[in-house]
Amino acid sequence: MIANFIDGPLWYFSLFVFFAGVMLRLGSIIFSKHKVDLSVARGPEAPGAFRTIFSRFLPDKGMYPHIKLQVIAGYIFHLGLFAVIFFAAPHIKFFDEHFLGFSWTALPHWGFIFAAQLAFLGLILLWLQRVINPVSRLISKTGDHISSILTFIVLLTGCLALLESFSSLRLLHRFSVELFLIYFPFSSLMHAFTFIPSRAFTGAWFGRRGIKS
Amino acid sequence: MSERLEKGLTALRGQMDSKVESFFSSCVNCGICAESCLFYTETKDPRYTPIYKTEPLRKLWKQEYSFWGKFSSKLGFTKTFKESDLADWEELVYDGCSMCGRCSMVCPMGIDIADIIARVKQGLSAAGYTPQDLVGAANRTLEFGSPMGNILPALKAHIKHIEADTGLTVPFDIEGADYMVTISANEVVTFPEYIGAITRIFAHANVSWTISSEAFEATNSGLQMGNNTIATELVGRIVAAAEKLKVKNVVSPECGHAYAAIRWNGPNYLGKKYTFGVVHILELLDELYRSGRIKTSGMETSRMTFHDPCQIVRRGGVAAQPRELLASVASDVTEMSDHGRMNWCCGGGGGVSANERAEELRIQVFNRKKSQLDEIKVETMVTACSNCRTVLEDGLDANDMDMEVLGLTELIADHLVENEALVGS
Incomplete structure (x- = not known):
């Protein structure tokens, strides 16, 4: 009964909330008031926007020694998570059967374990930084902690589900993913999408002033 | 509520x-x-x-x-x-x-x-x-034309001296001039040599320019305090004067936030595009230098560095010009570890220097600039913002640092090839 609910209605509901929520949030950025800048531009906006979307993947050289932990942990976490989501054999099979109709080469088992460990390590380091560092502690919101905990649970249940010994572990993973998808559009997890317009706005602003950003 | x-x-x-x-x-x-x-x-x-x-x-x-x-x-x-x-x-x-x-x-x-x-x-x-000092500055500007009160008499007195010293004329209210120069109150009161410098440079380069007696003050307390109504009124005065005199361009003073106000924010405050161009004084000097209209001679030999004013360089995009100009008159220029668009602020921008309550904090955060300067051990710091210059001098004094702070425009004026002849005259 519960299994049917998790695999059925709750799954479709979470997908709906995720996609509709993300579209709404992005729509609210696109369709919100946007003032036209009447000053004479020194440079074009579009190349500045495009450049900044990519340039902010790397920290400023002078800043790097002061933010090493966030940068390294951030990269470890995001790359590990990316590999786990898109290159774990069960996920590829799932995408193939339910969404895409094609598949690609999966990580070997040891590769998955390595990627998952990277993601865990990065996530834990980032969360420790959040609770220990006075700056992060002051500015962090409840939602940031919920996002970290939810992501951790999804990763953990995913690793357990990989054992495939018990169907209940797979269900538990799916349930945690569903909670994650439902929470996603209403949280700072949205940065996975909104970093693009955010960087683009700032890059365009700097671009029209002739500044590399 | x-x-x-x-x-x-x-x-x-x-x-x-x-x-x-x-x-x-x-x-x-x-x-x-x-x-x-x-x-x-x-x-x-x-x-x-x-x-x-x-x-x-x-x-x-x-x-x-x-x-x-x-x-x-x-x-x-x-x-x-x-x-x-x-x-x-x-x-x-x-x-x-x-x-x-x-x-x-x-x-x-x-x-x-x-x-x-x-x-x-x-x-x-x-x-x-809003800090009372900023409110006071804004009110004085609205009432008397400048955050330091009515400085027109002081400006005219300085100009009288400049004209006597150089034999040149500072043109007021000339219709159809190529450039209408604006000035910051700090330049009139604390660094009047800036006005002498532009007078000599423009004469040297044969620039058609003028000052409006109705609107020469470019600083904008409205921008600093975050009051768009006041900011709009203050920018509007300059725009009205420029339109009245039918000038081709308005020249922003070195002052960083004044540049931001008139160059970037002004059209948005007023909701209309200008009928004239706006250039920062360093952009104009660089253009004159590149086109050969400014000719300099001699080089400063002391070890120098350039402090980037945030609103001119990082937020204004005028980064290459000051370096090119400085290199034309100084042979030993060393960059600070973080410079250009990543330079550290003097600590007094955004109205902080006008806010007496913030003085202790401002002096404390000057330690960042001190660390930068300690690394490169220079004798002279050149900058291009009168506010930065005041704040830097305060910080150096507070830390017993023996270093000269110079304005870039004055430095260029001191090296004009006709300089000796002009001073002699």
């Missing part, structure tokens, strides 16, 4: 747009911006973390524009926005932020934090949470 809080919230609501939506949607509270801010690095007080300074606007956005905020509000769980949510941020935003924009260069999400802080100022200003 008090009237002042209502005014503040109304002003903050007016700041909401697609940028704010994308910025607050993207922030993951990583705190990286703290390390870019000299008010944090020199005090280690986490409250000076740039993104924390945006809290009033962020709180309102979350309450009234986000799903959870609206949802909680319906259920009656939202904490009421209190007056302290504005009052407690006055010191952080006005004393502990020079609007230098370094944070905006490092945010991995690309959030223009300085832009958001400027919007927070709009709310604080509307609610009356």
Whole structure:
């Protein structure tokens, strides 16, 4: 009964909330008031926007020694998570059967374990930084902690589900993913999408002033 | 809800747009911006973390524009926005932020934090949470034309001396001039040599220029305090004068925020495009130098460095010109470890230097500049902003540092090839 609910209605509901929520949030950025800048531009906006979307993947050289932990942990976490989501054999099979109709080469088992460990390590380091560092502690919101905990649970249940010994572990993973998808559009997890317009706005602003950003 | 809080919230609501939506949607509270801010690095007080300074606007956005905020509000769980949510941020935003924009260069999400802080100022200003010194400066500018009162007599007295010393004429109210020069009050009162310098340079380069006796003051207290009504009025005076005199261009003084006000913000304040161009004095000097109209001779031999004024370089895009100009008259120029668009602020921008309450903090955060200077051991620091210059001199004095601070425009004027002949005349 519960299994049917998790695999059925709750799954479709979470997908709906995720996609509709993300579209709404992005729509609210696109369709919100946007003032036209009447000053004479020194440079074009579009190349500045495009450049900044990519340039902010790397920290400023002078800043790097002061933010090493966030940068390294951030990269470890995001790359590990990316590999786990898109290159774990069960996920590829799932995408193939339910969404895409094609598949690609999966990580070997040891590769998955390595990627998952990277993601865990990065996530834990980032969360420790959040609770220990006075700056992060002051500015962090409840939602940031919920996002970290939810992501951790999804990763953990995913690793357990990989054992495939018990169907209940797979269900538990799916349930945690569903909670994650439902929470996603209403949280700072949205940065996975909104970093693009955010960087683009700032890059365009700097671009029209002739500044590399 | 008090009237002042209502005014503040109304002003903050007016700041909401697609940028704010994308910025607050993207922030993951990583705190990286703290390390870019000299008010944090020199005090280690986490409250000076740039993104924390945006809290009033962020709180309102979350309450009234986000799903959870609206949802909680319906259920009656939202904490009421209190007056302290504005009052407690006055010191952080006005004393502990020079609007230098370094944070905006490092945010991995690309959030223009300085832009958001400027919007927070709009709310604080509307609610009356603005340092009295800034309010006073704005009122004096509105009433007498300058934050230092009526400085026209002082300007005319300096000009009389300049004309006597150089045999040149400083042109006032000339219709159809190519360039209408604007000046900052600090240049008139503290660094009048700037006016002498441009007079000599323009004569040397045969530039058609003028000063408007009706609107020569370019500093903009409205921008510093975050009051667009005042900012618009002050920019409007310059625009009206430029249109009346039918000049082709308005020249911004070295002063960084004055440049931001007239060059970038002005058309948006007024809601119209200018009928004339706006150039920073360094852009004009560089153009004259490149085209061969400025010829210099001799080189400074002392070990020098250039301090980048934030609003001219990082937020204004005038970065290459001062270096090219300085290289034309100085043979031993050393860059600070962080320079150009990543330079550290002097600590007095954004109205901080005009805010006496912030003086102790300003001197404390000057330690960042001191560290930069200690690394390169120079004898002279050159800059191109009279406000930076004053703040740098204060900081050097407070730290017993024996270093000369020079204005770039004056330095160029001192090396004009006809200089000796002019002084002789």
